[in-house]
Amino acid sequence: MSIQRLPVTVVGGYLGAGKTTLVNHVLRSTEERIAVIVNDFGEISIDEDLIVAADSDKLTLANGCICCTLADGFAAALMQIRSAGTLPQRLLIEASGVADPTQIAAYGHTPGLRLDAVVVMADAEQVRRQANDRWVADTVRMQLAAADLLVVNKIDLLDDADKADDLCDWLAGLSAGAAVVRASRAAVPIDVLLGPGSASDAADTSERPAPAGVVARGWHTVEDLFESQTVVLDAPLPMPIIEALLADLPDGIARIKGLLQAVPPASTEDASEANAAEAAATACLVEAVGKRTSITPHATDLTQPPPQWAISLISLKGALAPDWLRSHLQPSC
Amino acid sequence: MTTAHADRSETNEPFVIYPARRVITINPAFPYGEAVAVAGDRILGVGSTDELASWGEHRIDDRFAEHVIMPGFIEAHCHVMSGGLWNSTYVGYFDRRDPQGLLWPGCTSIDDVLERLAKAAADMTDDSQTLLAWGLDPIYFPGERLVARHLDTVTGDRPTLILHASGHLATINSALMDRCGIDETATSPGVARGGDGLPNGELHEPAGMMLAGEAFVDMMKANRSEQARWRYGNEARNAGHTLLTDLGTTQLWDPDQLSNWKKVTGDPTYPARVMVAMSNLFGATAEPAELAELCVQLKSEQTDKLRFGIVKLILDGSIQGFTARISWPHYYKPPPGHIGNGLWLTAPDQMADLVEPYHRAGLTVHCHCNGDEASEVFIDAVEQVLERHPRWDHRHTVQHCQLTTPDQYRRMAALGMCANIFSNHIYYWGDQHRDVTVGPERAARMDACGTALASGVSFSIHSDSPITPLGHLHTAWCAVNRLTASGQVLGPDERIGVPDALRAITIEAARQIKMDAEIGSIEAGKLADFAVLEDDPLTVDPMALRDIGVWGTVLGGVLQPAQTSDA
Ligand SMILES: [Zn+2]
Ligand SMILES: [Zn+2]
Numbered sequence: 001m002s003i004q005r006l007p008v009t010v011v012g013g014y015l016g017a018g019k020t021t022l023v024n025h026v027l028r029s030t031e032e033r034i035a036v037i038v039n040d041f042g043e044i045s046i047d048e049d050l051i052v053a054a055d056s057d058k059l060t061l062a063n064g065c066i067c068c069t070l071a072d073g074f075a076a077a078l079m080q081i082r083s084a085g086t087l088p089q090r091l092l093i094e095a096s097g098v099a100d101p102t103q104i105a106a107y108g109h110t111p112g113l114r115l116d117a118v119v120v121m122a123d124a125e126q127v128r129r130q131a132n133d134r135w136v137a138d139t140v141r142m143q144l145a146a147a148d149l150l151v152v153n154k155i156d157l158l159d160d161a162d163k164a165d166d167l168c169d170w171l172a173g174l175s176a177g178a179a180v181v182r183a184s185r186a187a188v189p190i191d192v193l194l195g196p197g198s199a200s201d202a203a204d205t206s207e208r209p210a211p212a213g214v215v216a217r218g219w220h221t222v223e224d225l226f227e228s229q230t231v232v233l234d235a236p237l238p239m240p241i242i243e244a245l246l247a248d249l250p251d252g253i254a255r256i257k258g259l260l261q262a263v264p265p266a267s268t269e270d271a272s273e274a275n276a277a278e279a280a281a282t283a284c285l286v287e288a289v290g291k292r293t294s295i296t297p298h299a300t301d302l303t304q305p306p307p308q309w310a311i312s313l314i315s316l317k318g319a320l321a322p323d324w325l326r327s328h329l330q331p332s333c
Numbered sequence: 334m335t336t337a338h339a340d341r342s343e344t345n346e347p348f349v350i351y352p353a354r355r356v357i358t359i360n361p362a363f364p365y366g367e368a369v370a371v372a373g374d375r376i377l378g379v380g381s382t383d384e385l386a387s388w389g390e391h392r393i394d395d396r397f398a399e400h401v402i403m404p405g406f407i408e409a410h411c412h413v414m415s416g417g418l419w420n421s422t423y424v425g426y427f428d429r430r431d432p433q434g435l436l437w438p439g440c441t442s443i444d445d446v447l448e449r450l451a452k453a454a455a456d457m458t459d460d461s462q463t464l465l466a467w468g469l470d471p472i473y474f475p476g477e478r479l480v481a482r483h484l485d486t487v488t489g490d491r492p493t494l495i496l497h498a499s500g501h502l503a504t505i506n507s508a509l510m511d512r513c514g515i516d517e518t519a520t521s522p523g524v525a526r527g528g529d530g531l532p533n534g535e536l537h538e539p540a541g542m543m544l545a546g547e548a549f550v551d552m553m554k555a556n557r558s559e560q561a562r563w564r565y566g567n568e569a570r571n572a573g574h575t576l577l578t579d580l581g582t583t584q585l586w587d588p589d590q591l592s593n594w595k596k597v598t599g600d601p602t603y604p605a606r607v608m609v610a611m612s613n614l615f616g617a618t619a620e621p622a623e624l625a626e627l628c629v630q631l632k633s634e635q636t637d638k639l640r641f642g643i644v645k646l647i648l649d650g651s652i653q654g655f656t657a658r659i660s661w662p663h664y665y666k667p668p669p670g671h672i673g674n675g676l677w678l679t680a681p682d683q684m685a686d687l688v689e690p691y692h693r694a695g696l697t698v699h700c701h702c703n704g705d706e707a708s709e710v711f712i713d714a715v716e717q718v719l720e721r722h723p724r725w726d727h728r729h730t731v732q733h734c735q736l737t738t739p740d741q742y743r744r745m746a747a748l749g750m751c752a753n754i755f756s757n758h759i760y761y762w763g764d765q766h767r768d769v770t771v772g773p774e775r776a777a778r779m780d781a782c783g784t785a786l787a788s789g790v791s792f793s794i795h796s797d798s799p800i801t802p803l804g805h806l807h808t809a810w811c812a813v814n815r816l817t818a819s820g821q822v823l824g825p826d827e828r829i830g831v832p833d834a835l836r837a838i839t840i841e842a843a844r845q846i847k848m849d850a851e852i853g854s855i856e857a858g859k860l861a862d863f864a865v866l867e868d869d870p871l872t873v874d875p876m877a878l879r880d881i882g883v884w885g886t887v888l889g890g891v892l893q894p895a896q897t898s899d900a
Contacts (some may be wrong), residue, residue, distance in 0.1 A: 075543035106540035109521030135681040
């Protein structure tokens with residue numbers, strides 16, 4: 001594979017919302033090599049069975065991942081990660097419970113990195129109180145507003161479905177554009193968190209907490225919550241179609257990820273032949289999480305067989321027609 | 334003479350009597366003396382030369398006959414990087430004396446900054462070396478902006494980085510931008526752009542500054558070197574200080590940093606005592622309870638010159654950075670796009686649980702609280718912890734205490750808390766506080782020594798060096814006169830008298846680090862730590878307090894003349 005910029009996932013949210021639980025869940029559920037950066041070791045506890053070695057500034061994890069702190073700054077943390085041997089496939093930064101995730105997300109613009117998503121956790125039982133608290137109301141609202149993916153955690157602690165619906169509607173209002181996802185014990189599907197195709201087949205699912213929940217209106221167990229659709233592409237797509245798809249996404253989409261070939265809009269008379277279009281097609285990575293969308297050029301490695309060109313979408317169950325994605329990839333003329 | 338008192342001095346040498354113009358003891362029961370007698374590292378007594386001579390075999394040392402001797406000044410809040418930054422070239426707005434005693438005149442224009450950098454670049458021999466500078470404060474150059482283009486004219490191809498006084502920004506030249514790959518394609522919000530839309534060399538906040546890579550990391554590393562620690566001590570001595578508190582910048586759980594402190598302070602010539610606070614910041618792997626245990630352990634191993642027993646916590650940001658937590662109506666004229674209030678650095682509802690393990694371990698907690706919301710949260714936490722675990726004489730201290738309100742001071746008095754007030758702010762940023770950050774009314778009651786005194790709260794005052802220069806005569810001058818840099822009095826009703834200011838920089842500072850039994854006043858039996866001054870702070874015009882010359886210090890009986898190397 002060619003050298004791609006390392007995706008960065010920021011996990012934020014107020015104290016007690018389940019950030020650490022989420023980090024542990026990610027480490028258990030994907031085969032991606034992840035480097036975790038935490039603000040302070042004091043604020044995180046990586047499950048002990050995941051740790052193979054610990055020293056004062058670094059934890060080495062069983063799945064080849066490492067965990068270090070921002071104590072000496074992000075540059076020092078990156079240097080530590082780069083010197084630790086095998087390069088990671090993703091950086092996961094856990095923000096402190098009072099941090100502004102937007103500020104942490106700024107690290108995702110370091111050369112060689114690319115910000116994938118800001119995941120903000122909210123405690124279903126506590127978040128309303130916190131968002132009106134004398135001291136932290138503004139902090140909590142700032143965090144919620146920063147979310148691309150807003151995880152409403154501990155949803156099982158609410159005693160009825162209406163409450164859950166109300167809460168999610170209210171949170172959607174505070175985090176305009178974010179994909180709002182419900183979870184218990186932070187068990188958000190990995191494909192939703194990190195993008196389609198990130199889950200590990202080999203991951204030990206028995207270790208994963210079984211989500212408690214009642215199936216009712218708008219009330220689902222985690223496995224029940226999402227569905228996905230994938231379109232395999234046998235020809236390049238016109239760029240305007242891709243741009244139009246990302247420009248106006250309906251509610252209920254948690255993630256889009258696609259590796260496809262795009263053709264710029266035909267602008268000259270001589271571009272009348274399919275050959276010309278074919279020649280101009282470039283590979284690009286198309287992603288959306290909540291309101292964050294991106295189309296980035298994807299450097300292809302000519303020594304490797306060409307990848308499968310496809311685009312996948314994960315949405316809340318019932319939110320979209322089963323052929324929504326396919327129909328939105330058709331030329332509208 | 335009789336040898337009955339020979340065991341007073343471990344060296345068996347006769348004790349020394351230092352006659353002085355005056356000895357100001359800060360002991361209310363015996364406020365002044367004509368001389369002080371020192372046996373070994375301790376004070377044998379204060380009084381007239383004759384009275385002191387009656388103790389036995391002695392030697393009279395007349396060198397301070399024209400000087401005024403005070404208890405050594407005690408800085409209860411500064412940071413070891415105060416020494417480390419002198420590894421780089423100073424380009425701040427105000428005059429500042431380096432640890433060698435050399436006066437660096439303030440750079441009061443952008444041209445001054447460039448001239449200083451040009452000279453520094455010319456003095457460098459290794460072409461590949463990065464030119465590092467610090468202390469730039471653009472707040473004093475309104476309407477102008479020092480950017481890479483300016484730097485390039487004097488630094489050429491030599492990579493150059495200037496760390497701003499706030500610590501939140503850096504400016505780099507084009508050579509360093511090239512080396513770090515910062516160009517028009519940069520997407521980081523930390524990369525500032527000029528009118529032409531291109532990066533102008535300014536890097537904002539850690540996410541921006543880290544793009545300068547090694548240059549930035551090197552600058553931070555220099556703060557921990559052995560040389561930094563020596564410079565820190567030398568700076569103290571030159572300003573009449575005999576104790577410095579490194580308030581939470583050392584990672585005490587790191588064996589290297591701890592042994593470095595042990596090594597440096599173990600050198601008999603090291604010119605200061607250092608209180609090193611335990612801190613949960615900067616990546617501690619341990620839980621607060623374990624850090625508390627470690628701090629108690631270190632306390633049992635402490636020496637006369639290396640002390641432990643206090644803990645640093647932090648709640649909010651800074652007022653001039655608009656990140657302090659200030660109650661309604663919040664900021665006066667915040668910059669466009671400001672979110673309305675400052676930032677919490679620790680969750681308020683976590684505070685009591687965080688204080689508790691240290692409190693139970695018998696340690697004293699010092700918490701950074703610039704805004705009044707922060708001080709309220711800390712006072713609440715101390716109150717809760719005291720309900721859970723009553724404890725007398727804890728001396729938990731509100732650090733900075735800049736906007737602490739009168740009602741909060743009353744609660745602090747009732748709870749047995751202390752204040753360490755950032756009086757230097759009045760001079761260095763008072764004009765900005767009145768005109769921009771909090772407005773005239775609240776600026777007038779900032780750093781309220783008068784209220785602290787009236788409320789019966791034990792208080793000290795501090796420099797937070799390197800944020801402002803170390804030097805308690807200047808800090809006392811600020812508390813006494815409350816003059817801003819533009820020469821206006823800010824909140825005249827919060828001024829305190831010189832005697833109270835002198836207590837604040839000696840015995841009260843000792844009290845909040847629980848060393849008042851050993852230092853902070855000149856009394857028989859205490860450690861012989863003195864500030865030796867060229868003039869009498871109690872008789873000079875209070876406006877001239879900061880101009881009093883410092884001969885140096887006596888530290889545990891050892892003479893420590895200040896280094897002056899003015900060219
Ligand atoms: Zn502070
Ligand atoms: Zn400080």
